[in-house]
Amino acid sequence: xxxxxxxxxxxxxxxxxxxxxxxxxxxxxxxxxxxxxxxxxxxxxxxxxxxxxxxxxxxxxxxxxxxxxxxxxxxxxxxxxxxx
Amino acid sequence: xxxxxxxxxxxxxxxxxxxxxxxxxxxxxxxxxxxxxxxxxxxxxxxxxxxxxxxxxxxxxxxxxxxxxxxxxxxxxxxxxxxxxxxxxxxxxxxxxxxxxxxxxxxxxxxxxxxxxxxxx
Numbered sequence: 001x002x003x004x005x006x007x008x009x010x011x012x013x014x015x016x017x018x019x020x021x022x023x024x025x026x027x028x029x030x031x032x033x034x035x036x037x038x039x040x041x042x043x044x045x046x047x048x049x050x051x052x053x054x055x056x057x058x059x060x061x062x063x064x065x066x067x068x069x070x071x072x073x074x075x076x077x078x079x080x081x082x083x084x
Numbered sequence: 085x086x087x088x089x090x091x092x093x094x095x096x097x098x099x100x101x102x103x104x105x106x107x108x109x110x111x112x113x114x115x116x117x118x119x120x121x122x123x124x125x126x127x128x129x130x131x132x133x134x135x136x137x138x139x140x141x142x143x144x145x146x147x148x149x150x151x152x153x154x155x156x157x158x159x160x161x162x163x164x165x166x167x168x169x170x171x172x173x174x175x176x177x178x179x180x181x182x183x184x185x186x187x188x189x190x191x192x193x194x195x196x197x198x199x200x201x202x203x204x205x
């Protein structure tokens with residue numbers, strides 16, 4: 001499974017550089033990296049942008065590399081009863 | 085003596101010398117490798133746009149297609165929907181770059197909007 005690590009760096013008064021590293025959780029091998037810039041006021045907003053927009057877009061565009069990435073706000077379905 | 089061209093040489097009236105003319109070979113904006121394509125989401129937060137996982141190094145061309153139903157707006161850092169240059173639904177923005185100068189472009193929308201991006205380097 002792929003895991004992500006997001007870091008944000010303030011680059012301007014209202015701009016953060018967002019960097020993400022995707023690694024394989026069993027081997028710690030770096031599978032892919034990404035970086036972007038987002039115009040927000042706080043680091044929390046930058047992280048939220050990364051988790052809500054940047055990472056989902058990357059997962060959709062690079063399904064073969066990071067298709068198994070589970071985002072923080074997603075929950076994996078592990079079976080159990082299903083409603084009728 | 086006025087500037088003249090004889091026998092394949094160019095006369096530089098300023099210096100009084102016959103010089104070889106400049107010959108341009110190749111085109112730095114010609115296709116040298118396959119483009120990078122991507123489907124991205126423009127939101128109400130201004131953010132940099134590119135096709136892949138990061139801005140394509142030495143890119144000379146970027147195409148942005150608005151695949152949504154509302155305009156999106158492009159500009160520099162801090163662009164807003166009130167100040168940005170609009171890209172209407174169904175329209176394509178063609179942006180030429182100096183490959184030697186890394187220049188980020190930012191997009192923002194009034195709602196979340198799907199776009200397609202293509203970069204050439």
